[in-house]
Every structure is written in structure tokens, then in C-alpha cells.
Amino acid sequence: MFTKVLVAEDYEIANQGIVKVLNEKIGIHNVHQAKYCDDAYLKFRKEYNDNAPFELLITDLSFRKDYKIQTRTSGIDLIKDIRKVDPDIKIIVYSQEDRPDRINMLFDKYSINGYVCKGQHAIKQLIQCVEGVFQGDEVYPPELTSNLQASDMVHLDDLDMILLEELANGFTKKEIRLKLIAQNITPNGESTIDKRVSKLFDNFKAKNTTHLVAIVKDLGLL
Missing domain, CATH: 3.40.50.2300 (Response regulator)
Incomplete structure (x- = not known):
């Protein structure tokens, strides 16, 4: 003990x-x-x-x-x-x-x-x-x-955290994609980023980017 x-x-x-x-x-x-x-x-x-x-x-x-x-x-x-x-x-x-x-x-x-x-x-x-x-x-x-069902729990990986941090800093999805490419971070496809951001909106029931950032900050994620 x-x-x-x-x-x-x-x-x-x-x-x-x-x-x-x-x-x-x-x-x-x-x-x-x-x-x-x-x-x-x-x-x-x-x-x-x-x-x-x-x-x-x-x-x-x-x-x-x-x-x-x-x-x-x-x-x-x-x-x-x-x-x-x-x-x-x-x-x-x-x-x-x-x-x-x-x-x-x-x-x-x-x-x-x-x-x-x-x-x-x-x-x-x-x-x-x-x-x-x-x-x-x-x-x-x-x-x-x-x-609680396991599906109700939100699990975020490194890419999710990068997307949240960049959205909080005011960058658009296009700008984030270019930054990922420049830093050799994958996946960085346009479709992948669109799907990931859409999933973040769904997971946190956010109405827009400002709402999403406010929610994750309140949760202590950023």
C-alpha cells in the first residue's frame, strides 16, 4: 500500500x-x-x-x-x-x-x-x-x-487536440490543413479535417466554432 x-x-x-x-x-x-x-x-x-x-x-x-x-x-x-x-x-x-x-x-x-x-x-x-x-x-x-454507455464518452486523439487548439486560435480549416502539411502532420487531407471537425461539433453538441471553443475551454481541454 x-x-x-x-x-x-x-x-x-x-x-x-x-x-x-x-x-x-x-x-x-x-x-x-x-x-x-x-x-x-x-x-x-x-x-x-x-x-x-x-x-x-x-x-x-x-x-x-x-x-x-x-x-x-x-x-x-x-x-x-x-x-x-x-x-x-x-x-x-x-x-x-x-x-x-x-x-x-x-x-x-x-x-x-x-x-x-x-x-x-x-x-x-x-x-x-x-x-x-x-x-x-x-x-x-x-x-x-x-x-454511462461507452459511446457517450468523448475520446480525443492528438489530431483532435491540434484541431481544437488551432480553431481556438482563430484559424480556418483551410489554414489548419496548410499548417499540418507544413509540419508533416498526418492525416492532413481536406476530407479528413472536415470529418474530424464535424465530429467534434457533434460530440460536444456545438452550434458553431465559437460555441465549440467555449465548451472545450469550460471542460478544461484547452
């Missing part, structure tokens, strides 16, 4: 609740706490630089604003920066967010290992999630996996 865990959660009651579960239900006693993402990152870097890295990060996604200026204002910011330094650390998100696309994005884009939705069964699910992640599994929230 994990022996050293970092918990990033700004609500003290929730923070203490997670620590109690780790201590009493799972038997993990070396647990460090942080209420803000910058603080969590500093604690992570200190232990990493001292060759005593954390094995598991449990973090919320949303954090209240502090009177101090924060470099990292969300759990996603924290995850991104920690992943750059230590790609092997296991990460569990513990959040009220229950949108399937956003949860799936965290697994696909940021390589999180587990997700727990805060709620009535959160304690039981957190225990199962920590145990599953320790065994090497990807652990999705059961309330989603039991009721």
Missing part, C-alpha cells in the same frame, strides 16, 4: 475527512496536507528534491481564492505541473464535478489514475479507489461507469 500521500483540499472538514480515511480505513499514516495548490506544489517539490517523493496525490479541482496571488489556481494546474516533474506519481481527483467529458478528459489528457465524486458514498469509493490505483488500475466513479 502507499506509504506517503499528499492531500490538496481547501475545505478543512473535507481535508480532515480524507486524512481520517487514509489513517483509519487504509492504514496510511504519512499524510501531508495543503489547502492551496501552490502550497501543495511546494511541498511536493521539497519532498521530490529530497529524494523522498510522494507516492500518491489526492486533489480537488476547485479551490477558493486566497488573499495571496496564486500561480496555480485549480487542481488541473497542480496536476499538470506535478506530472511534468514526476510522471510516476499516482493521482486521484476527489471532486464534486460529475460531468463525464471532464472526468474522461482528466484520464486522457492528464493521465490521472482515479476519480471519486464527492457525495453520499464518497468514503467507500475513496477507499476502493486508493486500493485500486495501488494495484495499478484506472478507477472511474461507479455512478458513471454503471450508467
Whole structure:
């Protein structure tokens, strides 16, 4: 089982609740706490630089604003920066967010290992999630996996992300195609790009390019 865990959660009651579960239900006693993402990152870097890295990060996604200026204002910011330094650390998100696309994005884009939705069964699910992640599994929230068809989940590959980023930057499909050709990125056919963009519109139920960009930014994809 994990022996050293970092918990990033700004609500003290929730923070203490997670620590109690780790201590009493799972038997993990070396647990460090942080209420803000910058603080969590500093604690992570200190232990990493001292060759005593954390094995598991449990973090919320949303954090209240502090009177101090924060470099990292969300759990996603924290995850991104920690992943750059230590790609092997296991990460569990513990959040009220229950949108399937956003949860799936965290697994696909940021390589999180587990997700727990805060709620009535959160304690039981957190225990199962920590145990599953320790065994090497990807652990999705059961309330989603039991009721959600696989076809409802949006999976984006590298080309999809390039198209979304270029559309967000204001480029037309023709201009994007020329950029793909110049960078030797394939596939780059006109038909392929048209179909991919149309599929993105369908997947996110977007009315136009501006709407599509707004949706994916809200989901944290860009």
C-alpha cells in the first residue's frame, strides 16, 4: 500500500475527512496536507528534491481564492505541473464535478489514475479507489461507469487536440490543413479535417466554432 500521500483540499472538514480515511480505513499514516495548490506544489517539490517523493496525490479541482496571488489556481494546474516533474506519481481527483467529458478528459489528457465524486458514498469509493490505483488500475466513479454507455464518452486523439487548439486560435480549416502539411502532420487531407471537425461539433453538441471553443475551454481541454 502507499506509504506517503499528499492531500490538496481547501475545505478543512473535507481535508480532515480524507486524512481520517487514509489513517483509519487504509492504514496510511504519512499524510501531508495543503489547502492551496501552490502550497501543495511546494511541498511536493521539497519532498521530490529530497529524494523522498510522494507516492500518491489526492486533489480537488476547485479551490477558493486566497488573499495571496496564486500561480496555480485549480487542481488541473497542480496536476499538470506535478506530472511534468514526476510522471510516476499516482493521482486521484476527489471532486464534486460529475460531468463525464471532464472526468474522461482528466484520464486522457492528464493521465490521472482515479476519480471519486464527492457525495453520499464518497468514503467507500475513496477507499476502493486508493486500493485500486495501488494495484495499478484506472478507477472511474461507479455512478458513471454503471450508467454511462461507452459511446457517450468523448475520446480525443492528438489530431483532435491540434484541431481544437488551432480553431481556438482563430484559424480556418483551410489554414489548419496548410499548417499540418507544413509540419508533416498526418492525416492532413481536406476530407479528413472536415470529418474530424464535424465530429467534434457533434460530440460536444456545438452550434458553431465559437460555441465549440467555449465548451472545450469550460471542460478544461484547452
